[in-house]
Amino acid sequence: MKRIHYFSILFLLAVGLFSCKKFLTTTPADFATPVANYSTPKQLLNALAGVYDVLGADTRDMYADKLYDQLGACTDEGFYARASKVSGPQVYNFDYTDPEIASLWASCYRGIERANNLIANINVPANMDDAERQAILGEAMFLRGFFYFTLVSRWGDVPLRLEPTTVTGASSINVPATPAKEVYAQVLKDMTEAIDKCRTADFFNYSSRVSKTTVQGILARVTLTMAGYPLLDKSKYEEALHWANEVKNSGLHSLNPSYSQIFINQSSDIYDIKESMWEADFSGNGLDIYKEEGRVGNTNGIAYSASNHPDTGYSYGFINATAKLYNLYGEGDLRRDWAISPYRYSGTQRQLRGSLIYDRNCGKWRRTEEAHTPKNLNYTPENFPILRYADVLLMLAEADNQVNGQAPSNAAYDAINRVRRRAYGLPVDIPNATADLTPGLNREQFQLAIEDERARELCYETLRRPDLIRWGKWTQTMAALAAQMQTDLANQSSLKYALLGPINAASSPKYLLYPIPSSEISVNKAIIQNPGY
Numbered sequence: 437m438k439r440i441h442y443f444s445i446l447f448l449l450a451v452g453l454f455s456c457k458k459f460l461t462t463t464p465a466d467f468a469t470p471v472a473n474y475s476t477p478k479q480l481l482n483a484l485a486g487v488y489d490v491l492g493a494d495t496r497d498m499y500a501d502k503l504y505d506q507l508g509a510c511t512d513e514g515f516y517a518r519a520s521k522v523s524g525p526q527v528y529n530f531d532y533t534d535p536e537i538a539s540l541w542a543s544c545y546r547g548i549e550r551a552n553n554l555i556a557n558i559n560v561p562a563n564m565d566d567a568e569r570q571a572i573l574g575e576a577m578f579l580r581g582f583f584y585f586t587l588v589s590r591w592g593d594v595p596l597r598l599e600p601t602t603v604t605g606a607s608s609i610n611v612p613a614t615p616a617k618e619v620y621a622q623v624l625k626d627m628t629e630a631i632d633k634c635r636t637a638d639f640f641n642y643s644s645r646v647s648k649t650t651v652q653g654i655l656a657r658v659t660l661t662m663a664g665y666p667l668l669d670k671s672k673y674e675e676a677l678h679w680a681n682e683v684k685n686s687g688l689h690s691l692n693p694s695y696s697q698i699f700i701n702q703s704s705d706i707y708d709i710k711e712s713m714w715e716a717d718f719s720g721n722g723l724d725i726y727k728e729e730g731r732v733g734n735t736n737g738i739a740y741s742a743s744n745h746p747d748t749g750y751s752y753g754f755i756n757a758t759a760k761l762y763n764l765y766g767e768g769d770l771r772r773d774w775a776i777s778p779y780r781y782s783g784t785q786r787q788l789r790g791s792l793i794y795d796r797n798c799g800k801w802r803r804t805e806e807a808h809t810p811k812n813l814n815y816t817p818e819n820f821p822i823l824r825y826a827d828v829l830l831m832l833a834e835a836d837n838q839v840n841g842q843a844p845s846n847a848a849y850d851a852i853n854r855v856r857r858r859a860y861g862l863p864v865d866i867p868n869a870t871a872d873l874t875p876g877l878n879r880e881q882f883q884l885a886i887e888d889e890r891a892r893e894l895c896y897e898t899l900r901r902p903d904l905i906r907w908g909k910w911t912q913t914m915a916a917l918a919a920q921m922q923t924d925l926a927n928q929s930s931l932k933y934a935l936l937g938p939i940n941a942a943s944s945p946k947y948l949l950y951p952i953p954s955s956e957i958s959v960n961k962a963i964i965q966n967p968g969y
Contacts, residue, residue, distance in 0.1 A: 474557035477564045483554040484572050487579045488644070490547035491822075492716040492730055497543035498586075499716030499820045500730035503898045506536045509755055510937035511900040512917045513891060514798060517756040519933040528940035528947055532969045538953035541591070544583040551580035552600045574633025575646050578654075581626030585658055588619040589902055592666070592949045592966060596622060612962040613952075620662055627655050637688045642707045643819070644717035649686050653713055653823045655679040656831045663838070664906025666948075673838040680832035684851075689713060689825040691858050696774040702819040703733060703805035714823040722812040729815030733801035736896060740781040740803070748781065749803025749811040755896065756934070759793045759924050760917060764892055768870065771859045775800050775895050794924070794931050798896045826855050826893050834886045837879055844882040849873060852886065855893055905948055915942035944968055 473479055492500045502508075509516035509526045516526035523529045525536050554576045558569060587594045593613035601608045630651050637647040656679040663672035683689060692698050692711040701708050702715065718730035739753025757776040765772035777799030779787050788795060801818050808817045829851040836848040853872045854864040860871040873885055890903055904910040918938035925931050941947055946968025956963060 471557055471560050474554070474560040477561050477568060480554065480558065480561060480564075480569070480572050483550070483557070484575060487547055487550045487554060487576055490543050490550070490583070492718055492820075493543065494727040494729070495539065495543065496731060497539040499822065499898075500718070500732075501735055502536055502540060504820065504896060505731070505735045505754060507540065508896070508898050508901065510941060511904070512758060512913050512938075513761045513895045513900050514755045514757055515934045515937050517754055517797070517934070519930075521933075522936065527937040528943075529936070530951075532951035532957065532965060533954045534951075537950050538955050541587070541950075541953050541956065544587045545597070547583040548580055548597060549601060551576045551583070552598060553602070555580070556600050570633040571635050574630040574651075577626045578630040578634065578646050578651050581623040581630070581658075582654065584619055584626075585623045585654075585661075588616050588623070589661055589905075590950050591952065592616045594619060595960065595963065598622070610960055610962040613964065617667060620658070620667065623658055624655070627651055627658065636686075637709045637713065641709060643709055643712050643715040646714060647709075649683045649688055650714045650823060652679045652682045652686075653825075653828045653831075656683070656828060656835070657823075660831055660835060661902065661906050663835075665908040670838070673835045676831060677835035677839050680828050680835060683713075683825070683828045684832060689828070691825060691829075691854060691864050693858065693864075694861075695771050695858060698821070698824070699774070699800045699802070700805045702821065703801055703803070703816075704807045705817060705819075711825050712819075712821050713825055713828070715819040715821055717819050719808070719817045720815075721808050721810060721817065722815045729812065729817060730820065731815060732818035732820045733803045733806070733816045734814055736798050737801055737803055738777045738780065738797045738799055742781070745813070746810055747804065749806060749816070750813045751797075751803055753780075753797040755798040756794060757796045757798065758917065758921070760920060761891060761895055762793045762796070764888055769859050769892065770861050771892055773799075775892075794921075794928070794934060800896055821897055824894075824897075826858075827890075827897075827899070829855055830886060830890055830893065834883070837882045837886065842879050844877060844879065848882065849875070852889055855889065859892070910948060911942050911945060914938045918942055 474483060491498050494500065496502055507525050510528060521527055525534060530537065555573065558573045558576070561569070584594075584596070593616050595611040596614035596619055597608055597611060599608075631648055634646055634648045634651055637649050640647065656676045659672040659676040659679065662669050663676065688710070690710045692708055698708070698711055702712065705719070716730070718732065719728040722729055733749065733751060735752050736755045737749070737751035737753060740748045740751050762772065762776055775798070777797045779785050780795070780797065803811060803816060806817060833844070833848040833851040836851070837844040840848070849872075853867070856873065857864045857866070857868055857871045860868070862868050862871055873882075877885065887903070887907065891900065894900070901910070904913050915938075918935055921935050921938060925934065946966070949966045951969035952963055952965050957965065
């Protein structure tokens with residue numbers, strides 16, 4: 437049983453409003469319609485389904501494809517492996533008319549509008565358990581905050597719309613951009629108010645619904661972002677540490693002993709709420725009435741293009757690794773040959789020589805692990821992680837290091853070392869000289885260790901570009917990457933196209949933000965374009 441979908445018609449099975457089973461297919465709510473569409477608890481649940489749906493909608497604007505494919509391809513971790521791609525966000529050659537940029541903007545505001553409608557009508561059902569009502573409200577508030585976080589962290593100042601368009605009418609069209617600091621304040625307000633309303637992670641026992649600790653983990657991400665560029669509000673490090681510690685101290689989460697199993701589970705419809713705290717949820721193989729599939733493992737998997745693909749599963753292999761990422765892994769780090777595929781297919785599986793680093797695909801999500809057959813050519817049932825416990829531990833270590841003086845504390849070392857021990861196949865709670873960081877690092881050295889560890893652990897999970905930007909290192913990192921790749925690929929003419937993205941990304945500071953889309957500029961006469969576009 438997979439994710440909530442907005443375009444569905446009925447519940448397929450009778451389940452309680454908050455049973456320990458997943459949301460099933462639900463009735464759509466028309467988000468510009470009368471109060472009658474919110475008149476029962478079931479209709480409120482349907483409306484909540486519509487808010488969640490944006491995360492994985494078959495428009496593929498977010499976690500169904502674009503965030504890790506077109507919009508997430510080019511970082512110091514990877515590149516878009518198509519020589520024919522000379523324009524678009526994949527290679528940082530785009531302007532305000534780019535359709536991929538516009539579709540992400542539109543999807544976020546679609547989710548916000550749906551959340552606004554649900555929040556405005558939350559009290560319409562007269563006979564409803566208040567805890568159930570509050571839980572729906574909490575999730576809707578959090579999701580509205582999450583969509584605004586997605587917007588403000590990519591565009592900076594954006595219009596802040598907190599009422600349904602059925603209330604604001606024409607006045608919702610010409611809305612000037614709200615300063616980013618105020619947008620972040622609203623994100624914090626929505627998310628912090630949601631915490632005590634949301635259920636705990638063990639209530640649902642699956643990862644597609646937002647739990648209390650999910651909210652706290654994302655709040656750690658939001659506040660770390662605020663502590664960095666461009667807001668540079670250093671006081672937020674203490675808040676990030678607080679939220680990460682709240683997740684840790686809940687006792688509800690822990691690391692999966694096996695790194696590869698995290699992604700096998702996501703491919704195989706197995707839920708692990710301890711490690712994988714929040715997932716964009718997909719299902720099916722394109723043969724169902726309702727479109728529940730994404731493209732995880734299809735666009736960002738191990739390339740396989742033969743016409744016969746019942747076992748292997750078809751994959752375009754659009755995302756390849758950089759030598760920089762490959763070489764970050766130490767000897768014995770088990771993550772390298774899972775995150776970066778050591779083989780390709782040529783009829784059968786073929787191991788790659790050590791020198792062929794730029795030929796290696798992202799390998800985290802492998803279609804061989806899919807349980808649902810027959811396998812569709814272009815769509816998969818594989819889930820995508822939005823928040824993992826390993827990320828929370830690394831955020832805890834980073835925030836603790838920034839808060840606690842000139843040297844990292846034992847708590848900071850413990851957090852990062854747990855992630856590193858798992859990477860080497862070791863028990864996470866037993867110190868080990870092979871895996872553990874060198875003791876006695878100062879604050880700056882520990883920060884650099886965190887930055888590298890986040891690349892090793894979280895590569896291809898849509899977090900690298902935001903991380904580099906908040907650290908104030910995006911442009912310089914991409915420039916250094918371009919220089920390294922020029923040397924690495926000097927004798928590999930067939931791969932020199934991979935240089936285009938890093939060179940373009942480093943060419944202008946305008947790429948720290950996306951342009952306001954032409955679709956918004958054409959109707960919203962009060963908005964101003966971002967610099968450089």
